[in-house]
Each structure stands twice: as structure tokens, then as C-alpha cells.
Amino acid sequence: MTSGNKEEKDYDDEAKNKNEQPTCDSGDDVANESTTTAAATATATKSIASNFMRGKIILITGSNRGIGKAFVDTFISYGVSKIYAGVRDIISAKKITFDNKEYNNQDVVVIPIYIDMNDVNSIITASKQIEESGDRLDIVINNAGVLTRTCPLDNDCVKNLQYEMNVNVYGLINLAKYFSPILGRRRVIAAIANSSDSGSENECGGGNGNGNGGIFVQVNSVASLRCVIPEVSTYSASKAAAFSITQSLKKELWSKYGISVMSIHPGPILTDMIKEVSSTRFNNAPPPSIVAESLIDAIITNSGGDDNKQLPFMIYPDIKSKSLGKAYQSFAEIVHEQGNAYAE
Template sequence: GDPQSIVAAAQTAPDVQIVINNAGVFQAGTLLAEDAIAALEFQMKINVYGLIYMAQAFAPVLKVNGGGVFVQINSVASLKGFPDSATYCASKAAAYSITQALRELLSEQDTLVLSVHPGPIATDMGDAAGMSQVAQPPALVADGIIKALKAGDFHVFPDSVAKQMGDAYKSFAENVVEVSST
């Protein structure tokens, strides 16, 4: 949420070749809750605007270093809305849309962009979302990123919940999302 800190991070890492944007916030609540607009604004500020700030700050650094990789941690919530976390889902859907645009924009500088869509992962955020009982190990996300890097994939569905959604989404992703618009 602090653009200056993002710029400072990019300036202190002039040799970076891989950027993983894992910054994100979660706030549960329905669209009919009194604080729904405030929750959406808060989540958009971090989950969406933060992504744009990260891309603006680090794309030039990656370009200078030969292209590299920009990884965006999205969520299965970017593909499906859930009533009890609709504002979070909306912010993640927006982040996914931006990630798609970054894929095309940054390909011009030979930067590979990955869109990672984990399901419930054993993290503080997963606990806050009430997913402790079904959460899977964070190592699955890291392993999925490495596998996608080796394969040159854009989408990463690293855990069992994500894989189910990814399998259902695959045809659309391949035939619409991953087709270049240029």
C-alpha cells in the first residue's frame, strides 16, 4: 500500500531477475455488509494497486537484467466469486485481469509472467479466511512456480483445490486468455 516503499525496494535490488508479488490482504464479508465498500477499497489498494506499483517499479529492472520473471500470486478466488468474501474475490479478479495484461506487455521485454492461483494454503491469511482445516502446505505453491518456469506456463494451479478449478478452466484459458491480442 506504500508506493514509495515499492520503488525503494526496486532501487535496492538492481540485479533482480525474479520478482514474486505475494503481497495481499483478505477481509471477509458479504456485499450487503455495512462495510462492504470500505473492505473493497482496502483490498483493491493492496491486491490491485499494489500489483500495478510492483510492475511499474520492477519491470524496468527486469528488462535491464535480460527479462526475467514476474510472478503474481492471485487465487482461485480470482476465477470464482464466493458470497462471504465477495470483495476479496473482486479484488483478486481485478488482479488476475491485470496479470493477463502484464503477460502481454512484459513479453515485449522477454519477461515471463506467471499467474498463480492457489486454493486454501496454510498461511496466516488462510487461517483468517477460516480455511485451516483444508489448507495445504505452502511448498506446493513454490513447487508449482518452479514447474511452470520449466514448462513456460502462464497459469499455475499448485494444490488439489486449484488443480480441480484449473482443469475446469483449462479450455477457456488456452483458447481465450493465453491467446495474444496483438
């Protein structure tokens, strides 16, 4: 490294004459090597994830915008076989850019399907439609949700809470009820394919909780863990209720169907929904894709591609949610992961 004095200049000239590079201790080589290693690791991880996701069939509710749209785009990029994109308006779904050419992947089929989480009949109809198609779902992601800006003493508080409960909680229950058997079908198929069925499988797909039943994902938000401003009190209450239901589903779906349940708790994410709360406060919030990538990373990192392994329950995709998750970690590990209700 030169600093302008004669001795160092002469050294550099001599090095050049010998077609050698002068010694430099700036750390650039180490940094470049680190960057190269990180890039290679990312490429390897992407390859593993793509291999695991290849051929998978996925249902995603609320697919037309925000986090739901990001889920669709991300799973397309990983080469899944088919995506059922749940939307309330099939016509509006045509405006979604499901352009497979963007991902250089012509094999992913995206099928918009009518699902209104406030309408149980739409959930039942959608489940029958997929079941009659013969498809076995590998992953169901319940992303759809609603938020109203409501304080506890507002005149319309009860009305808005009922609306949010209908979509965020009752919709979740109905989705799990009618789609779990389709997810569980993977388990029956696996048992037949492996010729390991001992006659213990029932119409629900079994009862020994040994996996092969797919993955049920609930997008719950950090609001399910605490309420920080009065304007989201009813939304937080509905998400807290949804999180309680998700905890129960974790146990029930695993024992009945071998289905892993995962609960995602994003912090502020740059979506239209967050802009409804504040148009400027969350301008630096991360993009929705971070939620989708965190889910795939959690699946791949913790399963190693093994369908028989129960996956981690709680996922914190962004910096703010990770901070809350760190504070919540001890409770979550003891109560949610270990099932020790009183931490005894």
C-alpha cells in the same frame, strides 16, 4: 509365496537350500522398482532445478509468513544467490527463520527490504535500493495480499474493498511499473554478453519479446476466477481485478522487456490468512510449500533452463485448484495462451 500346505513348504525349503528366493508374484519387486524410479526422477529434477536456480536473484513480497515465507525457504533450498525478502516491518523480519544451515547451503544471502504494497513510495524506494546495488533481478514474485471477511451488504463493504484494491491491485500495478526495468536489465546484460546487440535495445530493455527479461510472478488465488461465499466477496473482486491486470502484464511485459508473466491460482492453503476465514474448515489444506514447488516445477518443466522461452501463464498448485483449472482449461488455452479473445 507360502500358504501353509506341505507342497509349498517343501518348495520353499528346497529354494532355501539352493540359496534361491522362491518365486513371488505379489508385485513387490515392481512396486520397489517403481518407487526407486520415481525417487531417481525426483532427484534428477531437483538437480536440474538447482542448476537452473543457482546464481539467481529474487524479490518476494510478503515474505514474513505463509506462502511468501515458503517461497523464501524453497528458493534457499534450491541454492539461489540472493533473495530480497519484501516485508512491511523490517524488525519483524528478524523473527523469520532464514537459517541457511537447515539447507546445508551457506551461499544464499537473504536481505529483508521494506515494501508495503499499500504505499507506492516504499515500492519506489525499494526498487531504487536494488537498482543502486547493481543487482539484476531474475524473478519477482508478488505474493503480498490482504483479505477481509466482508459481505456485499456490510456497512464497511466499500471501505474494505478499497483497502483490498489498494494492496491487491494498485500495489501490483506499482510493483510491475517500478520493478520491470530491473528485471528487463537481464536482457540488456545478455545482449552485451552475447555480443548480439544490433542497436535495437532501448531504455526499457528492447521491444521484440524474445526473452532474457526474467520472470514476473503474481499470486492470484482461485478467488480471482470465482467467488463462492459472500464473506470473501470483496477479496474475490480485488483478485479478479488483479487477474485482469496480470493478463495485460503478460502481453506488455513480454513485448517491452522480454519478461515472462506467470499467474498462480492456489486453492485453500494452510496459512494464517485462510484461518481468518475459517479456523476448522481448511484443516486438511496443503502446506504453503506446495505453491513454491509448483512454480519451480512449472519454470523448469516448461523452459528446460531456456531463458528465452515464454513460460505458461496459469499455474494450479494444489488438488482443489487443479480441479477448477481443469474446468477452466479450454477457456484459458484459447483466450489466455493463444490470445483468441472471442474463441473464433
